[in-house]
Amino acid sequence: MDSPHLAYSWSKAIINSIAIALNSVLILSNARVLRELPHTSVIIFTLCCSDCLTMINGWILTTTHLIRNSLEYDKKICQIHGAMVVGGALVSMSLCAGLTLLRYKVTSKPKKSQTYSLRPIYRCQLLCLLL
Numbered sequence: 001m002d003s004p005h006l007a008y009s010w011s012k013a014i015i016n017s018i019a020i021a022l023n024s025v026l027i028l029s030n031a032r033v034l035r036e037l038p039h040t041s042v043i044i045f046t047l048c049c050s051d052c053l054t055m056i057n058g059w060i061l062t063t064t065h066l067i068r069n070s071l072e073y074d075k076k077i078c079q080i081h082g083a084m085v086v087g088g089a090l091v092s093m094s095l096c097a098g099l100t101l102l103r104y105k106v107t108s109k110p111k112k113s114q115t116y117s118l119r120p121i122y123r124c125q126l127l128c129l130l131l
Contacts, residue, residue, distance in 0.1 A: 039102055044099065047096065057081060
């Protein structure tokens with residue numbers, strides 16, 4: 001692997017490690033109180049989980065390149081990583097769209113009560129995933 005690819009792989013591995021650690025802190029700190037969170041925070045929590053999985057996939061790919069000191073790998077591995085990247089991007093964009101729609105709904109109509117149920121949020125996430 002030449003010098004620019006090596007520098008890029010190291011920087012990507014370091015940045016992904018930091019991002020995974022930060023997302024893990026958010027996930028672990030909110031996992032216990034998930035039922036008490038408002039709808040938008042549940043979507044943000046799910047978005048953090050999705051992004052963390054996508055970043056773990058990128059970190060595995062980068063560290064594989066660094067360990068092998070080569071950018072070449074098996075065709076099936078390439079397809080698995082590619083499918084995870086595309087799937088992760090679709091889930092992230094769908095959750096961002098759901099978060100935007102939910103925030104619009106919250107700001108356009110005042111809330112009557114402060115009790116939260118997770119059923120509407122699950123419906124919103126299912127709708128976003130089907131998009």
